Amino acid sequence: MxxxxxxxxxxxxxxxxxxxxxxxxxxxxxxxxxxxxxxxxxxxxxxxxxxxxxxxxxxxxxxxxxxxxxxxxxxxxxxxxVQASMLPSAPLTSGEWAIDGVCLPALAVGGDLFDYGIVGDVVHFGLGDVMGKGTGAALLGAGVRSAIRSTHAAVVAGVDLGVTTTQVARGLAADLARAESFVALFEAAVDLDDGYLRYVDAGMGLCLVVRADGRIERLSADNLPIGVLPDDHWTEQQTTLELGDRLLLFSDGLLDLVDDPVSWWEPIGRLVSEHDDPSTLLDAIALLTVATVPTDDVTAVAVYRRAVS
The missing domain is CATH 3.30.450.40 (GAF domain)
Known part of the structure; x- marks a missing residue:
């Protein structure tokens, strides 16, 4: 007109x-x-x-x-x-255990994903980081999430995590090859009764445990990310979370926000030690993304086995 x-x-x-x-x-x-x-x-x-x-x-x-x-x-x-709706909707608590997570994409959507849940006396949790950012990585991330969730029943039943991760990798191989992408993944299951933790680290390398006595331990392995080699295999590792131990699993976007990204376990370990609850720890991580504009997605999962008074 x-x-x-x-x-x-x-x-x-x-x-x-x-x-x-x-x-x-x-x-x-x-x-x-x-x-x-x-x-x-x-x-x-x-x-x-x-x-x-x-x-x-x-x-x-x-x-x-x-x-x-x-x-x-x-x-x-x-x-x-939609992407937010696919993440856990609330923190998880069971006895002395407390679990929470956060996903903060650098763009509107991103390729990071996390998940956790409880079946009987076993909690499964994990975090994945698809190469890249934005919509393309988010689409691949949705497929990765579905593939991982399809193995949860086997994981909590005690099937070796190396076996289930290899199953996931085989299912994703064609899609990752066509997209010329790969996925770093950390997947774990912990027995709520004794704290026995089984995990697979597929090229993530960003998980630490702050022990009750203040020691910082890194959980990692020599496995490659999913999608790098077509016929690769992954190996399950084990440790134990004792009363008072705190675990933090995160994507590499957090490294851009700490003072020492090389010896990252020291500043991030201190951050974990300073917060007695997973939710307050994740709030502190979110504040870091406000103070310093992130160039990559920042995702974290915190698992606390709180000491009984």
């Missing part, structure tokens, strides 16, 4: 905006993906005017671009909601 002089047009002459000084108007409608009118891209002037054919085409082109951006924003908003 083009109105060359609103004061001379009976449809608009009495409108407050026209009385207040607007004379010229040109607008192109904006629609959502469902064809609903959601707004207009407008031009105003306090003098009468007109648009030639080229200017009208430019206005329509700009409106088409704005409409695409609105649709993309709506789709991205929905993607953020």
């Amino acid at each position: 083009v109105v060359e002089d609103a004061r001379e047009d009976d449809r608009f002459a009495g409108l407050p905006i026209v009385v207040g000084g607007v004379r010229f108007y040109a607008g192109a409608p904006l629609q959502d993906a469902g064809g609903n009118l959601v707004g207009t891209l407008c031009l105003f002037d306090d003098q009468p005017g007109s648009l030639d054919a080229e200017q009208l085409q430019t206005l329509e082109d700009l409106a088409a671009w704005a409409q695409q951006e609105l649709a993309a924003t709506g789709e991205m908003t929905r993607a953020v909601e």
Whole structure:
């Protein structure tokens, strides 16, 4: 719609905006993906005017671009909601055990993922980091999450985590090869009665335990990420979480936020020691992303076996 002089047009002459000084108007409608009118891209002037054919085409082109951006924003908003809905919805507590996690994408969505749950007297938890950031990594991450969840029943039943991780890797091999990507993964199961912890570290290398006496231990292995070698295998490792021990598992985005990313276990170990609850620890990690703009996704899972008073 083009109105060359609103004061001379009976449809608009009495409108407050026209009385207040607007004379010229040109607008192109904006629609959502469902064809609903959601707004207009407008031009105003306090003098009468007109648009030639080229200017009208430019206005329509700009409106088409704005409409695409609105649709993309709506789709991205929905993607953020969907990805958040796939994460655990609340912290987990059972007796002296407390578990919580956080995922803070560098962009709207990201390739990091975490999960945890309890079946009987076993808690399973894990964290994955798909190479890259943004929508592409998020799409791969959704597939990785589904593949890992399909093995949880076997994991809590006691099946070797090296076997289940190899099963996951075989299922993801074709997709990762086509996407030219890989996944670093840490997957674990802990017996709530005695603290016996079984885990697989597939190229993650970013898990530490702060023992009750203050010692810091790193949990890692020599295994490669999933998708690097097509016929690779992974090996289960074991340790024990005693009363008062605290475990933190995280993605490499956190390394960008600490003072010493080389000897990272020292500042991050101190951070763990300073917080007596997983939720307050994760809040402190989230504050680090506010103080320093992250260039990568930051995801963490905290598992505490609290000492009984």
